[in-house]
Amino acid sequence: MKKKDILWLYLFLFAALTDIAFILEGNDDLRFFSKPLIILGLAAYFYQITRPISSTLLAKSILGALIFSWIGDVLLLWDHLFIYGIGAFLMAHICYIIGFRIAQKAPDSLLNVNFIKSFFYNLPIYFLAAFVFYLINPNLGTLKIPVIVYIIVIVSMVTIARERYGKCNPASFWQIFIGAFLFFMSDGIIAMNRFYQPIPDAGIIVMGTYTVAQLMIIMGIRSHILQPKMN
Numbered sequence: 001m002k003k004k005d006i007l008w009l010y011l012f013l014f015a016a017l018t019d020i021a022f023i024l025e026g027n028d029d030l031r032f033f034s035k036p037l038i039i040l041g042l043a044a045y046f047y048q049i050t051r052p053i054s055s056t057l058l059a060k061s062i063l064g065a066l067i068f069s070w071i072g073d074v075l076l077l078w079d080h081l082f083i084y085g086i087g088a089f090l091m092a093h094i095c096y097i098i099g100f101r102i103a104q105k106a107p108d109s110l111l112n113v114n115f116i117k118s119f120f121y122n123l124p125i126y127f128l129a130a131f132v133f134y135l136i137n138p139n140l141g142t143l144k145i146p147v148i149v150y151i152i153v154i155v156s157m158v159t160i161a162r163e164r165y166g167k168c169n170p171a172s173f174w175q176i177f178i179g180a181f182l183f184f185m186s187d188g189i190i191a192m193n194r195f196y197q198p199i200p201d202a203g204i205i206v207m208g209t210y211t212v213a214q215l216m217i218i219m220g221i222r223s224h225i226l227q228p229k230m231n
Contacts, residue, residue: 004048005045005048005049006045008041008042008044008045008048009041009042009045010041011037011040011041011044012037012038012039012041012042012045012211012215013041014037014041015034015035015037015038015040015041016038016207016211018034019031019034019035019038019207020204020207020208022034023203023204023207024204031077032077035073035074035077036070036073036074038073038211038214039066039069039070039073039214040070042066042214042215042218043063043066043067043070045218046062046063046066046218046221046222047063049222049225050062050063050225053225057098057102058099058102058103058221058225061095061096061098061099061102062095062096062099062217062218062221064091064092064095065092065093065095065096065099066092066214066218068088068089068091068092068095069088069089069092069214071085071088072085072086072087072088072089072092073085075088082194083143083146086146086150087146089150089187090149090150090153093153093154093156093157093183094153096157096180096217097153097156097157097160099221100157100160100161100164100176100180101160103164103168103172103176103220103221103224104164104167104168104224105167105168118159118163121162121163122159122162125155125158125159125162125181125184126155128184128188129151129154129155129184129188132151132188132191132192133147133148133151135192135195135196136191136192136194136195136196139195139196140195147191150187154183154184154187155184157180157183157184158177158180158181158183158184161176161177161179161180161181162177162180164176164177165177168224169223169224169227171220171223171227172220172221172223172224172227173220174220175216175217175219175220175223176216176217176220176221177220178213178216179212179213179214179215179216179217179218179219179220180213180217181213182209182210182212182213182216183209183210183213183214183217185209185213186205186206186209186210186213189202189205189206189209190202190206193206
């Protein structure tokens, strides 16, 4: 890792810690300066380390996910733009799904997939998503359909991350899977806090899990690029 590349990670870390500090102080106005810098630093880092493969679909899809995440972060600074922010993150998850599918050995043919086995492996994820939806459903109103679509997409992202097991090197698998699951948790807390009941320190928990999730995913893609073959 080049020293000039790691400077972008320092920006990411500084912005994330500063943003959490502003949440603790209840200073939402200053978050307009800190929050956009979080993904900006991570995206710049990813762009630098993937310049040799910048033309590949893997690099483009992951960078696209970071760009849509940045747009979502900015839009969610305004409460009345919530639905648009969620739309941006929906696109980010779709980009991650594409990237996760590419960052593994060739997927099995549909004829060779054991759907029953896969269903039971993914059942805990389905259960958690269904439980969150059950709690927030009464208060969704006109957002019910968009939220259902969003849940389907983010659950797909997590399950595809899990299904990379044995199809990539272990470091890449665990980093991406943990990152995807933390992203899922972060979004779940947002949904519970907004549509079910207020959660103490929700803002800190959300940003903490979110920033670690994004970092883990990017580190997982980096591990795949550096060690493309399975151990």
